Amino acid sequence: MKQLQPLWNIWKSRGGRLLVGLLLAELSVCAVFLLMGQTGSRLGLIAVGGVAAFGILRFAGASRIILRYLERLATHDATFRVLADIRLWFYRGLAKGAAAGLGFRRSGDLLSRLVADVQSLDSFYLRILVPLATALLSLCIVLGICLKGSVLLAFSIGIIFCLVAFALPTLMAKISYRWGPELQRTQAEMNNQALDLVGGMRELRIFGQEDAATERFLTAEDVFYTAQRRQGRAMAHVHALSLLLTRLGVVFALAGCTGFFFPKEQAVMGITILFVVMTALDNIVDLPRAGLLFGRIRHAAERVVEATIVPNGTPGEGTEPAPNGHEIEGKNITFGWLPGKTVLHNVNFRIREGERAALIGPSGAGKSSLAALLLKVVAPKKGSITLGGHDIASIQTEALRSKVAWLSQSSHLFDDTVRSNLLLGRDGISEDAIWAALEQAQIADFVRSLPDGLDSWIGENGSHISGGQGRRIALARVLLSDAPVLILDEPGSGLDMETERAFLATLNQLDRSRTILLITHRLTGVEQLDHLWTIQDGTLISHSL
């Protein structure tokens, strides 16, 4: 539980509001007890012919209604605030550590799952903390009232209450925590089979394997449901047990009234105790379910916190501002993603300001690793890289990245307008500059033809536009940044041959103060280059032009 400290800190920072919500919840519970206790005692009183006043009863009813309303408002408001805090914290944590590396891995699904985990943290306060806290207060009230009858009664009701409100939920939390990974694994297996089944529909049809694949998918479904059923059954048993225990509690209270097992109470007192006990037990009967939720939330919280931990080998932040020059030099760089496997071995290179270089090699040869090194996503095992004569390890990461713009193979297009996709939160960029970048990326005509121009929505990951168009918008985004160094990783992928050539030709006309490093698996012939390198077996080979 210790690793969940960062989450606790967020909760703590909203402590005041959370406490107010909790306090209102407690008061509202007091009002219920007053209401039910009064109902019992008033009924008892008039039944035995006494004279009863109903002021407190009316007051209790009215305050219950009002307090419950206020409680809902306060707890929800606090929850929303914490929720926003958690998301922001998660976003910042991810941005600081793991995010840069994600650009070099495909992990969209993993991230979606994490976002779902963040969302499931919502219910911790509303559905676990508040009910538990009110249960604790209820226990005190019930014990206090029962003690007016007899110690034995208070003792047995207290035990039943603790079993239902605390022991069973803990048990359920343990069970769901233990079974959680199994459930998640089987569900992931089912999802993978579904992806295979749908994504591979062409292959399955051509090779006549649709039935076999369907069967595999349905088997995975069955395994998942078996695991789910097992937890469902455990839940049903625990729920039945908690129902049984609460009934037993009522029987005890009743026995107390009738004098079967306990010293007989005074009739009116007895009926009051009974009403209070019944109310208390009714309120806690669903707490075991909250236990189930707790197990799930604990897993989610652990995954979320883990995702924000900065992985080992992430280069340090650095303190120096970005230098003025932007000549790039790599000296004796050795690097590998995994220990024992080097991708680059003793690599040396130099790109002067404004030079154009191309790096060619088959996939997996280490081309993108070089980009990762230049952007300080990873640090070289040996050797160093300098920008404008300064070691990039000592330059502030954010400042470095404003100097080196990168077009990755998987540049993300946001579910937003063309304009926001180009600007990514920057301001102070003129309309002319935007159109110039679009022109260079060969997409200006298309954007002009859209009904809303720059303010057209491009859909989730650019779903409203074609792959090639999306690619060119990502290109324009890189061209628009004022970074003097551009790293273009396979800029032609997704473009047809003609567009690719036209784009590469515009690169030639780009301001000669900008350095361009082209990473690609083949040249088209229109590139005007100062350097041509290939990577083979981890070493860089320079070719004459």
Add this chain to the structure above:
Amino acid sequence: MKADKKMLKSWVRQQNSANRSATMTMALVGMCNVLTGMVLVWSLASILAELLASGQGVALRWLVLFVLASILRVILGYAQEQLAVSSGEKARKRLRRELLARFFAQGPALLRHQHSAALASLLTDRIEALEGYFARWLPASALWVVAQWSVVLVVFWQNHRAGFILGGCCLFLPVFQAVFGIATAVASRRQLLALNRLQVRFLDRIRGIATIVLSGNAEKDAQNLGRAADELRQRTMKVLRMAFLTSASTDIAMIVALVWIVIDQRHSLLHGGSIPQTTSILFAVLMVPEAFAPFRALSAAYQDRAQITNSGEAIQKLPLLPELTVKESAPRLVPDRTDKGIDLDVRNISYQWVEDRPLALDDVSFHLKAGDIALLTGPSGAGKSTLIEMLLGFIRPREGHILLGGADLQALQPADMTRQISWIGQKPVIFAGTLRENIMFAAPAASEKQLQEALEASAIVDYLALLPDGLETKLGEGGYGLSGGQAQRIAIARAFLKDAPLLIMDEPTAHLDPATEQDILVSLRRLLKGRTALISTHSSQFHNIGETVHLAIEKGRVMEQEIL
């Protein structure tokens, strides 16, 4: 828009009626639970009344009845829970199978209209989200009116005045709901939409976080995100202030009923009432929570109801493609295969993907003799992929015919057709499983010797030694990552194993570097022997593959046809 809503409604109705028997069973058990509750409360009221009246001992039979009813209630509650679990599971399984059948009936052309990840999530997450709807909402909505009013009636039968009060308060419930509910429903639906949009935005940002971080804009974006969340919170709370009035109305109705009954009954009990009188009053008071419990269960399941609309809308969005089935009774045709390959005759075919768009294929005709190799070229969007999907049988021509070995493609049983065709696309789908499984699935009955031959012909043997577990290396999601060239060799091995006379390739080397392309071409040349082939490609390397027919296609028409 209206038609969509109507379709959605009828779809939901269809789901409800498919689940009717399970829903009714659950509602019935729920009703039994309510009736047992009445017995329970009656016995409790009787015990208390005797106690209050005499102060002496209590008849044992009431106590026994109380204990028995309590136990029965536990059992019924347990049964309800079990039923909910199994009914939720059954409904999800049924829906999943319906969707699967629909996917397969429409075939791979679906992938042209929707992303595979969206289709897969429809099959999994969207259906999983419906558990609550079938397990909780449906039985609760079937039960609540009957349960509530039978409680009111029983109370009325025992105690007219209390029954009137309780009934009045229950009647008040729908009125309250109407006054606060309708006003808030509209606003909160809009709010839900906004909340949903914020969640989608958050997810979108997180998915693209690398792009933002590597452009050095992370902090600015974080601030924007925080502002948007705060704005939404303020607007949400405005709506919730009203929406909680609706839930408060349930509290009001119940508490007013309780307090009113207690205060009202004091007259009848003045100077001590008889035992039956006291019993009836206690019964009425204790039944008040019971009367409102079904409505509370309904409110608790309310968010489950929203899920059916979400999933239903996603299913409605699926394209309605013609189903690719051939009448079982049609005479079985067998295409004519020779040693050199198979004859392919395409006659005047046309096709249109969307009504008001230009034709994707416009009166296309060509003829390939057995053993011919055709290169299909043309700019993207010219209709190459459409032609290929049609030859693969994923879509059917609007007009014209395709004759494969003398048999009309459309009249062939799917199995008979696919037996004649192999296909290599740009990137093969590698399934979760071992390398062996990934190759063998092309021909599960193939012998070990045939597998070895395919491995050699496709040159997989060259990299086999590099894999951690050889043929048993796990591939696919979370498995060993193959390079583009290595994956394409699997596709070639599949085609070798399948040994079909017609080979169709869709830019098989588009994602490969020139060196790898050269290697792959060596294997492809081997594969082409004894087969008719149609290869769509941009690469000039294919001109060296041997004597080929060149088909240039542009704007859906075959522009030239020459032999190189």
